[in-house]
Each structure stands twice: as structure tokens, then as C-alpha cells.
Amino acid sequence: MRVGVIGLGSMGMGAARSLLRAGLEVTGCDPRPAAREEFIAAGGRAVASAGALPQGTEALVVLVVNAAQTEAALFGPEGALPRLASGAAVLSCATMAPDAARAIAAKLEQAGMLPLDAPVSGGAAKAREGAMTVMAAGGAAAFDKAAPVLEAIATKVWRLGEQPGIGATVKVVHQLLAGVHIAVAAEAMALGIRAGADPKALYDVVTSAAGNSWMFENRMARVLTGDDAPRSAVDIFVKDLGLVTEMARALAFPVPLAAQAQQLFTAAHAMGQGQKDDGFVIRVWQAMTGIALPGDEEAGDEK
Structure with missing residues (x-):
């Protein structure tokens, strides 16, 4: 599975490395050269902007700071959306207001993607271990598509409902x-x-x-x-x-x-x-x- 991870911070780096250990084809995205170099040294690929992710990316984990960064990473001028395969699973993991989570999910659905409102907890240590907790909401198809990703990054995935916003x-x-x-x-x-x-x-x-x-x-x-x-x-x-x-x-x-x-x-x-x-x-x-x-x-x- 071709997976992208946007945000190679303390938790995003751990998640990306956990995905690598699971045998997935992972490209990390971060504007900081040091973060990209660290991920490349771990065996992954890395790009500076979401618009440079591999064409046909099948799943995307967005582990940035807030809703505004999530919006930019997905829908901005250098956003990831054009690089995604039709029906890709998109995990929106930043902590944000429920209304923002619902709005992002609606835009992804309109674009033919499978959104998961999927904030995470556990900190850097749990992220490195692939042992985060995911508080997720979305449709069954989104959970099915994201299953290899969720299995790699988390030991506990809460399925909180079908409607985005409840995870947030x-x-x-x-x-x-x-x-x-x-x-x-x-x-x-x-x-x-x-x-x-x-x-x-x-x-x-x-x-x-x-x-x-x-x-x-x-x-x-x-x-x-x-x-x-x-x-x-x-x-x-x-x-x-x-x-x-x-x-x-x-x-x-x-x-x-x-x-x-x-x-x-x-x-x-x-x-x-x-x-x-x-x-x-x-x-x-x-x-x-x-x-x-x-x-x-x-x-x-x-x-």
C-alpha cells in the first residue's frame, strides 16, 4: 500500500516509521530538511510539500497541528488532494473543533475520498512503538481501506460512529x-x-x-x-x-x-x-x- 504521512513531528515521525516497519511504501512530508533526512535515513522517502507526494497515494495520514494546517495540506495550492488515488483513505489526525472535522470530511467525500476523523493520543513514545490510541469516526469503507494503516500505528482504535466530528x-x-x-x-x-x-x-x-x-x-x-x-x-x-x-x-x-x-x-x-x-x-x-x-x-x- 502506498501511504503518505504529512507532518514528521514527534508523533508523525513515529507513525511514519511504524508504517515502514509494517512493510508499507511510505513517503513522509515535512518542510524541515532535518525531519526529511531523519526519515530517509530510516528507509523511507520524503518530500518537502504535500503536492510532491507520489501520484496514486492510497492512504494519507495528516498529523499536523490544527485544522488550518490540515486544510492547507489537503486542499491548498501545494495540497495533497491531486496526488491521491480515487477512494484513498484520508486520516485527519490533528486536534480540531468538531465543525472543522466535519467540513474537512465533507470536502474529501465530494472529491471521492474516504475520510476518517481520526485524532490520536499516546505521545511520541507510543507513536514510535506503533501503539497510539485512535479516536475515529467515519464510514465502514473508510475503516476498511485504512485498516493496514491503523493496524500499523495503533494498538487501540475506537470506532465512535459513522459521522465525522465525533472523533474530534x-x-x-x-x-x-x-x-x-x-x-x-x-x-x-x-x-x-x-x-x-x-x-x-x-x-x-x-x-x-x-x-x-x-x-x-x-x-x-x-x-x-x-x-x-x-x-x-x-x-x-x-x-x-x-x-x-x-x-x-x-x-x-x-x-x-x-x-x-x-x-x-x-x-x-x-x-x-x-x-x-x-x-x-x-x-x-x-x-x-x-x-x-x-x-x-x-x-x-x-x-
């Missing part, structure tokens, strides 16, 4: 939880440090007790070592929690915890931390209280 809805709700969990994990760690607890001891206690969460265990481990290289950046949650509050506003539904978490990520962005790992939203508390973070050379150090 579930992912937005998921991001409410993910963003709030990261923010409260940072708040708890910062409070413990301010009160004089040893950060490593605090981490060990929490991760062995009922207050633990996957986000605390994963993100605060990086804070302990000062490793702020972005697997998922602060700016992702500025965007995604914005999608949460927008969806909730349209439903006249209050989301006070999501709104507060978004303000914390926005504050981190304003401090110049937008491209740092999202767990480093903890630097908001550092700026307010002067705490020294593990791995920083001194209190208030900004990387």
Missing part, C-alpha cells in the same frame, strides 16, 4: 483532562518545592499513591531532570484548551477548570516558554514564587 469531540474532551492534569501536576510539584519537600521524594511518594496521574508521572519526571525539550509543547495546550472552551461556550456549558488551566498555559507562553515541554508550565509558579526547579542552575533560570 472525544479528543477535545480528552484534551480537557490532559491539560488540567498537567497544570495541576505542575501546581502540586511547585507547592511541594515551595514548602520544602524534596522534589524527588515527593515524586516517588505521589507516583506510588492514589494521587498519582499518568500526566504527573510522565511530565514531572522531566521537570526533575530539567528536560524541557518539547514532546508536546506548552503552545499545544494554549490551542487545545481554547478548543475546549470554544466548544463549551457554544453549548452554554461551564468549564471553569479548563479555562483556568488555559490561562496558566497562556501565561507560560507569555513568558517565552511556548515551545518548551508542556510540563514546564511549572515555570509560571517559579516566576511567581521564586522556587528553584530541579535541573535549573539557579532559581528563576529560563531555558
Whole structure:
């Protein structure tokens, strides 16, 4: 099967390499030369623009940041649509509003393609393992056509219905939880440090007790070592929690915890931390209280 992957970021690269391991013919697309070189070194093909994908591509995974990038990657002047085979499966994997997911799916259907509203979760590590979770909605024909792709990139594929938009809805709700969990994990760690607890001891206690969460265990481990290289950046949650509050506003539904978490990520962005790992939203508390973070050379150090 001839497959394209648009977006060779932390998750897209993992997905593309998982597809290669599955024996599929994979072309990655990314404007960054370093990303293309990495994928070529892994045995794949790589192009700089979606319009340069191989003619007759039978399945396409679009793992970019948002709906606007997805639209451009598919339908823009250098978009992938003319390169796709008739009846190709197109997996739209970016986190976006449900209305945007429905609009993209409708345009793909009109062009004779088989769309899947298919946001993903699992992070870079799960993507590299081919072990992502996919929250997918679409017709049976789309699932059938995409089956080799889904089998290669995921260990759990949720079939949430035939109508595009429900996959995006579930992912937005998921991001409410993910963003709030990261923010409260940072708040708890910062409070413990301010009160004089040893950060490593605090981490060990929490991760062995009922207050633990996957986000605390994963993100605060990086804070302990000062490793702020972005697997998922602060700016992702500025965007995604914005999608949460927008969806909730349209439903006249209050989301006070999501709104507060978004303000914390926005504050981190304003401090110049937008491209740092999202767990480093903890630097908001550092700026307010002067705490020294593990791995920083001194209190208030900004990387």
C-alpha cells in the first residue's frame, strides 16, 4: 500500500516509521530538511510539500497541528488532494473543533475520498512503538481501506460512529483532562518545592499513591531532570484548551477548570516558554514564587 504521512513531528515521525516497519511504501512530508533526512535515513522517502507526494497515494495520514494546517495540506495550492488515488483513505489526525472535522470530511467525500476523523493520543513514545490510541469516526469503507494503516500505528482504535466530528469531540474532551492534569501536576510539584519537600521524594511518594496521574508521572519526571525539550509543547495546550472552551461556550456549558488551566498555559507562553515541554508550565509558579526547579542552575533560570 502506498501511504503518505504529512507532518514528521514527534508523533508523525513515529507513525511514519511504524508504517515502514509494517512493510508499507511510505513517503513522509515535512518542510524541515532535518525531519526529511531523519526519515530517509530510516528507509523511507520524503518530500518537502504535500503536492510532491507520489501520484496514486492510497492512504494519507495528516498529523499536523490544527485544522488550518490540515486544510492547507489537503486542499491548498501545494495540497495533497491531486496526488491521491480515487477512494484513498484520508486520516485527519490533528486536534480540531468538531465543525472543522466535519467540513474537512465533507470536502474529501465530494472529491471521492474516504475520510476518517481520526485524532490520536499516546505521545511520541507510543507513536514510535506503533501503539497510539485512535479516536475515529467515519464510514465502514473508510475503516476498511485504512485498516493496514491503523493496524500499523495503533494498538487501540475506537470506532465512535459513522459521522465525522465525533472523533474530534472525544479528543477535545480528552484534551480537557490532559491539560488540567498537567497544570495541576505542575501546581502540586511547585507547592511541594515551595514548602520544602524534596522534589524527588515527593515524586516517588505521589507516583506510588492514589494521587498519582499518568500526566504527573510522565511530565514531572522531566521537570526533575530539567528536560524541557518539547514532546508536546506548552503552545499545544494554549490551542487545545481554547478548543475546549470554544466548544463549551457554544453549548452554554461551564468549564471553569479548563479555562483556568488555559490561562496558566497562556501565561507560560507569555513568558517565552511556548515551545518548551508542556510540563514546564511549572515555570509560571517559579516566576511567581521564586522556587528553584530541579535541573535549573539557579532559581528563576529560563531555558
